[in-house]
Amino acid sequence: MDQIKxxxxxxxxxxxxxxxxxxxxxxxxxxxxxILKKYAFGPILxxxxxxxxxxxxxxxxxxxxxxxxxxxxQNTQAILxxxxxxxxxxxxxxxxxxxxxxERRQQDxxxxxxxxxxxxxxxxxxxxxxxxxxxxxxxxRMVSDATSRVTGKVLxxxxxxxxxxxxxxxxxx
Amino acid sequence: MLSSTLHSTSFSPLLANVPSYASExxxxxxxxxxxxxxxxxxxxxxxxxxxxxxxTTNMTLIPHKTQNLFEFIxxxxxxxxxxxxxxxLAPKVFPLLATVFIYIxxxxxxxxxxxxxxxxxxxxxxxxxxxxxxxxxxxxxxxDLNAAFGLAAAMFVVWLYITIKEVGVWxxxxxxxxxxxxxxxxxxxxxxxxxxxxxxxxIFSIVFRPITLSFRLYGNIIAGENVLHTMxxxxxxxxxxxxxxxxxxxxxxxxLLQAIVFTLLSTVYIQLSTAHDDHGHEEEGHH
Numbered sequence: 001m002d003q004i005k006x007x008x009x010x011x012x013x014x015x016x017x018x019x020x021x022x023x024x025x026x027x028x029x030x031x032x033x034x035i036l037k038k039y040a041f042g043p044i045l046x047x048x049x050x051x052x053x054x055x056x057x058x059x060x061x062x063x064x065x066x067x068x069x070x071x072x073x074q075n076t077q078a079i080l081x082x083x084x085x086x087x088x089x090x091x092x093x094x095x096x097x098x099x100x101x102x103e104r105r106q107q108d109x110x111x112x113x114x115x116x117x118x119x120x121x122x123x124x125x126x127x128x129x130x131x132x133x134x135x136x137x138x139x140x141r142m143v144s145d146a147t148s149r150v151t152g153k154v155l156x157x158x159x160x161x162x163x164x165x166x167x168x169x170x171x172x173x
Numbered sequence: 174m175l176s177s178t179l180h181s182t183s184f185s186p187l188l189a190n191v192p193s194y195a196s197e198x199x200x201x202x203x204x205x206x207x208x209x210x211x212x213x214x215x216x217x218x219x220x221x222x223x224x225x226x227x228x229t230t231n232m233t234l235i236p237h238k239t240q241n242l243f244e245f246i247x248x249x250x251x252x253x254x255x256x257x258x259x260x261x262l263a264p265k266v267f268p269l270l271a272t273v274f275i276y277i278x279x280x281x282x283x284x285x286x287x288x289x290x291x292x293x294x295x296x297x298x299x300x301x302x303x304x305x306x307x308x309x310x311x312x313x314x315x316x317d318l319n320a321a322f323g324l325a326a327a328m329f330v331v332w333l334y335i336t337i338k339e340v341g342v343w344x345x346x347x348x349x350x351x352x353x354x355x356x357x358x359x360x361x362x363x364x365x366x367x368x369x370x371x372x373x374x375x376i377f378s379i380v381f382r383p384i385t386l387s388f389r390l391y392g393n394i395i396a397g398e399n400v401l402h403t404m405x406x407x408x409x410x411x412x413x414x415x416x417x418x419x420x421x422x423x424x425x426x427x428x429l430l431q432a433i434v435f436t437l438l439s440t441v442y443i444q445l446s447t448a449h450d451d452h453g454h455e456e457e458g459h460h
Contacts, residue, residue, distance in 0.1 A: 015318040015391075016193065016318065017319055020205065021195075021205075021319040022322060024206040025314060025319045028211065028320075029276060029320075029324060036225055036268065036275065037272070040221075040228065040247070041267065045264075047234075047240075050234070
């Protein structure tokens with residue numbers, strides 16, 4: 001034991017170990033520790049934590065923005081889809097309405113044309129009848145005139161009427 | 174004994190005579206604890222205070238240059254510590270572990286500055302020149318065993334406090350000596366005996382942690398100082414510039430590596446003793 005003690009003293013002597021110097025160095029180290037803890041590590045760690053928190057908040061905000069953007073996109077797409085469906089429905093309705101109007105107009109036109117044709121036919125018929133009547137009268141007059149010239153007889157009203165009727169009957173036939 | 178062993182080796186004539194301990198400003202007085210390494214430790218403390226204040230004054234969400242650098246360091250270290258001890262313990266132990274890392278790193282690299290270990294008093298050879306520096310004005314704290322041992326002791330106290338707080342005294346005893354594997358019967362008893370023995374070894378290794386941590390750090394850094402001083406004394410004026418040049422890069426790496434090793438081991442010690450599951454008793458990383 002004494003030998004170990006002697007060796008320890010020898011080493012302490014060789015390397016200048018002394019309690020006073022030892023405690024002085026420890027005190028200096030504690031001073032460094034206190035200084036760094038107060039002026040360096042504390043504020044720096046707080047700042048790092050603050051920055052980490054800020055980055056985390058930023059990330060959270062970014063995620064929220066991305067979520068909102070996706071939601072807005074979805075909403076926009078839904079609105080677009082609805083608008084497209086509405087537009088298609090309106091176009092179809094307009095198309096149907098146009099077709100109905102066209103059909104009605106067509107029917108009206110056909111009806112008008114038929115009316116015009118019927119009226120034209122009636123007018124032509126009337127004109128034909130008038131012409132025929134005029135022709136018959138003219139023809140009767142000519143026959144009466146010819147008959148009176150050939151016979152030299154002045155035809156009375158009764159003869160004229162009979163000749164006219166016979167002529168008209170023959171012309172009509 | 175150790176120094177006499179060193180002096181008796183065949184390498185001793187080649188090695189520069191870098192003292193194994195820091196010089197005292199006020200010898201044989203009540204202020205003898207004020208050493209050159211304590212002086213540098215105070216300078217480092219001032220530097221760190223200045224840098225910390227610069228980095229954390231007018232902090233903004235979009236960081237300025239110094240703030241950005243400090244944030245990078247803090248974030249990186251916190252990630253490493255959190256990855257080892259877990260999210261629950263990390264906020265508690267991070268300030269101390271980060272302080273240890275930064276303090277050791279700055280101290281190690283401070284030793285590479287021109288003038289550190291070479292400006293001082295000695296046997297004069299001319300105006301402002303000495304044959305050999307006997308009293309170096311500046312000596313990095315990590316080349317003083319008092320500082321290295323102080324750091325290791327501080328870490329040991331913190332480790333003990335956190336361990337007892339997290340798992341309790343009984344939990345620590347069970348964790349150290351308790352059998353693992355869930356075996357029962359005769360096999361269980363045999364395994365329990367083995368784990369009891371392992372626990373005793375574990376206690377020894379825990380007690381020696383401050384010594385291994387401090388000597389590893391001190392040894393590596395003082396060795397680097399010796400190498401640089403030795404190289405600087407070779408080959409005249411030009412050689413004194415060119416010869417140590419590659420070793421500066423190596424010492425930059427060693428300084429970083431030692432800071433990492435010290436911090437990492439301290440972190441792992443905390444993780445091992447506070448883990449609630451059955452992890453193996455991995456012990457004593459070696460460099």
